[in-house]
Amino acid sequence: MSPASSGLRADIRVKFKKIFIYLAIACCNGTGDVLLKRGMENLGEIHLSHWTHIFNAFIDPWVVLGILFLAGFFYSYLTALSWADLTYVLPATAFGYVVTAFLSRFFLHETVSPWRWAGVLLITCGVGLVARGPSLTERHTKDSALGKDAVLTKDATLSKDPSLAKDPAISRTKEQHELA
Numbered sequence: 277m278s279p280a281s282s283g284l285r286a287d288i289r290v291k292f293k294k295i296f297i298y299l300a301i302a303c304c305n306g307t308g309d310v311l312l313k314r315g316m317e318n319l320g321e322i323h324l325s326h327w328t329h330i331f332n333a334f335i336d337p338w339v340v341l342g343i344l345f346l347a348g349f350f351y352s353y354l355t356a357l358s359w360a361d362l363t364y365v366l367p368a369t370a371f372g373y374v375v376t377a378f379l380s381r382f383f384l385h386e387t388v389s390p391w392r393w394a395g396v397l398l399i400t401c402g403v404g405l406v407a408r409g410p411s412l413t414e415r416h417t418k419d420s421a422l423g424k425d426a427v428l429t430k431d432a433t434l435s436k437d438p439s440l441a442k443d444p445a446i447s448r449t450k451e452q453h454e455l456a
Contacts, residue, residue: 297356298368305348306375310365310383311342317384360411367406370399 315338356365380386
């Protein structure tokens, strides 16, 4: 196997992992919220005068399942934050609203107004815009000793040679290492 084909396979694997993490963020977030709602429907209203009634939620299977899905969301979210900017990851979490709207309509049988569907469409467009940009931005700082720009890389090391941070081979190798 040639080095070029192994690099291509590694690139595909990294992209697949990214897509998987973003799908897990959206699906686990939306599904977890809907399952919590389903479980709370079983419990009924909770009033401040009987606030201890909330502890009954922890024995409801829908609530427990919802908590597990939200734990999966949190794990996926932390994973994405470890290799991408917050301004890239947070809008991707908004796609969970799309999942929530669809599951609320078809699983909880809620009525979703046309205005809410329009909001879902806007969220989808916004996520698409953010996804087109880079997932990680480079930070430049001025090195006072040399009077040169230096690049602050993701692992917080300072490089005097800005070309190192822009070399796609170095970036790809680093990204593969972070996601492996």
